[in-house]
Amino acid sequence: xxxxxxxxxxxxxxxxxxxVTEILxxxxxxxxxxxxxxTSDFGILRVIVNDPVKATxxxxxxxxxxxxxxxxxxxxxxxxxxxxxVLKILSTESVNVxxxxxxxxxxxxxxxxIFRIEEIERTAAILRKHGIRILSGKDLYNL
Amino acid sequence: MIWNEKVECLxxxxxxxxxxxxxxxxxxxxxxxxxxxxxxxxxxxxxAGDVKALADIKRLPFTRKTDLRDTYPFGMFCVPSRxxxxxxxxxxxxxxxxxxxxxxxxxxxxxxxxxxxxCVAGVVKxxxxxxxxxxxxxxxxxxxxxxxLEMGVPxxxxxxxxxxxxxxxxHDFKTTVLTCTPSYALYLAEEAKxxxxxxxxxxxxIGVLGAEPWSENMRREIEAVWGMQALDIYxxxxxxxxxxxxECPEKHGLHICSDVFFPEVIDPRTGEEVGEGKDGELVITxxxxxxxxxxxxxxxxxxxxxxxxxxxxxxxxRISKIKGRTDDMLIIRGINVFPSQIExxxxxxxxxxxxxxxxxxxxxxxxxxEIQVEVSPEAFSDEIRRMQDLRDKxxxxxxxxxxxxxxxxxxxxxxxxxxxxxxxxxxxxxxI
Numbered sequence: 001x002x003x004x005x006x007x008x009x010x011x012x013x014x015x016x017x018x019x020v021t022e023i024l025x026x027x028x029x030x031x032x033x034x035x036x037x038x039t040s041d042f043g044i045l046r047v048i049v050n051d052p053v054k055a056t057x058x059x060x061x062x063x064x065x066x067x068x069x070x071x072x073x074x075x076x077x078x079x080x081x082x083x084x085x086v087l088k089i090l091s092t093e094s095v096n097v098x099x100x101x102x103x104x105x106x107x108x109x110x111x112x113x114i115f116r117i118e119e120i121e122r123t124a125a126i127l128r129k130h131g132i133r134i135l136s137g138k139d140l141y142n143l
Numbered sequence: 144m145i146w147n148e149k150v151e152c153l154x155x156x157x158x159x160x161x162x163x164x165x166x167x168x169x170x171x172x173x174x175x176x177x178x179x180x181x182x183x184x185x186x187x188x189x190x191a192g193d194v195k196a197l198a199d200i201k202r203l204p205f206t207r208k209t210d211l212r213d214t215y216p217f218g219m220f221c222v223p224s225r226x227x228x229x230x231x232x233x234x235x236x237x238x239x240x241x242x243x244x245x246x247x248x249x250x251x252x253x254x255x256x257x258x259x260x261x262c263v264a265g266v267v268k269x270x271x272x273x274x275x276x277x278x279x280x281x282x283x284x285x286x287x288x289x290x291x292l293e294m295g296v297p298x299x300x301x302x303x304x305x306x307x308x309x310x311x312x313x314h315d316f317k318t319t320v321l322t323c324t325p326s327y328a329l330y331l332a333e334e335a336k337x338x339x340x341x342x343x344x345x346x347x348x349i350g351v352l353g354a355e356p357w358s359e360n361m362r363r364e365i366e367a368v369w370g371m372q373a374l375d376i377y378x379x380x381x382x383x384x385x386x387x388x389x390e391c392p393e394k395h396g397l398h399i400c401s402d403v404f405f406p407e408v409i410d411p412r413t414g415e416e417v418g419e420g421k422d423g424e425l426v427i428t429x430x431x432x433x434x435x436x437x438x439x440x441x442x443x444x445x446x447x448x449x450x451x452x453x454x455x456x457x458x459x460x461r462i463s464k465i466k467g468r469t470d471d472m473l474i475i476r477g478i479n480v481f482p483s484q485i486e487x488x489x490x491x492x493x494x495x496x497x498x499x500x501x502x503x504x505x506x507x508x509x510x511x512x513e514i515q516v517e518v519s520p521e522a523f524s525d526e527i528r529r530m531q532d533l534r535d536k537x538x539x540x541x542x543x544x545x546x547x548x549x550x551x552x553x554x555x556x557x558x559x560x561x562x563x564x565x566x567x568x569x570x571x572x573x574x575i
Binding site for chain 1: 519520526528530531534556557558
């Protein structure tokens with residue numbers, strides 16, 4: 001059910017992001033969603049790709065520091081207040097969101113948001129109870 | 144002014160006789176009192192009666208920093224702790240600092256050699272000393288302080304830092320002698336300019352500068368910007384702290400207080416003495432100390448020695464400025480730093496032995512240390528907050544061990560150059 005996100009450590013050097021995406025592209029890896037968090041010295045690139053196992057192996061071989069993290073892919077109604085509704089539920093249930101970012105493409109009329117959350121199982125159960133759809137890795141990788 | 148003319152201007156043969164007498168007394172003393180030297184002497188197959196001439200010092204065993212660390216904290220003291228009057232310590236490699244102790248008469252000796260030192264630099268009655276060496280466990284601050292007390296010149300116990308206040312009091316109190324590291328002297332000059340006045344207008348006429356290596360270029364720069372005599376001071380806490388050797392205004396070497404600190408310069412590989420004027424490792428024997436007398440202590444500092452007469456009238460031999468180290472020790476803002484100390488911290492924080500690189504630079508006259516650390520997969524997190532915590536923790540822990548603020552930069556794996564399988568650990572960009 002969970003989606004695997006790859007996190008890649010990048011120094012703040014020009015061309016570094018281009019190199020990562022070039023390596024992934026050359027190896028037939030398609031990026032489905034991404035988010036870049038940065039500080040003045042370094043950044044962390046987080047990506048959802050179509051083949052996380054292969055992508056991890058390739059990046060490690062190329063000398064990158066890569067880690068795999070389980071995240072939740074949540075369907076949010078594509079209307080004003082759609083995301084706010086989901087966040088309100090999480091807030092009420094005291095679920096702490098570490099970070100989140102939106103999916104690039106849409107499968108249905110709904111938007112897709114990636115949530116990084118510590119208590120992933122509990123959160124999934126809460127959201128399902130509220131009728132919110134959570135997508136599996138398989139759903140996403142082949143989107 | 145020569146503080147102790149009787150001793151400092153002794154004819155060489157009389158000086159040698161005094162040194163021999165003291166060396167013989169020292170060997171008898173450590174064989175009776177030291178918990179360590181009887182065994183060392185036995186291993187070197189020497190006894191007290193073997194020291195018949197000064198040259199016999201070569202038969203005595205060396206003492207190394209590791210001897211002090213291995214006997215942490217007081218294992219090399221020759222007196223019980225109730226007879227110790229003061230204790231100092233410097234940062235250690237594996238958590239244990241190097242500890243040194245002084246009896247009341249050791250402190251008197253410290254005051255004596257530091258009073259001589261200030262006079263060698265040209266300080267006279269009527270001067271006011273602004274002491275910007277760190278007070279505390281570091282020997283720099285209190286050593287200078289005791290010398291000023293002994294000599295009878297007013298001393299401002301400023302300690303290092305608080306530059307604006309240093310400048311204000313320098314101006315208001317009209318201090319005439321500045322004691323600090325040479326890089327801090329340059330930094331203070333920059334600060335003065337930023338405050339809008341010319342350091343040359345300050346009444347400071349003498350700088351007693353040391354605790355880190357510096358060059359003739361830096362001397363010219365300091366003298367030009369301050370309009371002062373910038374003179375080099377040498378010392379190390381194991382021997383006594385500051386007060387071991389001091390440059391006189393002739394500026395051709397540092398007069399070593401050889402009646403109490405007997406110098407040898409050796410080839411660090413063979414242990415054999417090198418000739419006058421040749422570079423080698425400075426080895427010092429403390430001839431009269433009580434709490435922590437050291438025999439043939441390997442300082443790790445590369446110098447040459449000169450015994451030619453000096454126009455100032457002192458007959459003591461002179462050591463050159465420090466030309467380098469026999470080990471990988473760095474001196475940053477006057478603090479001794481071994482790469483292994485930083486490696487130990489990284490190992491503790493990251494849980495693995497990461498690749499790292501120390502980049503030392505000098506910005507506005509002040510040393511900076513940047514530690515580049517390759518992020519190991521074990522330490523990597525997808526959350527920025529945790530990575531920042533990691534960086535801050537490394538910075539904090541290193542500050543705890545070394546007492547200096549460093550920059551920590553997390554870098555990608557394999558970005559630090561490896562040469563022949565072994566990483567280059569230090570890049571020193573300082574133009575000393």
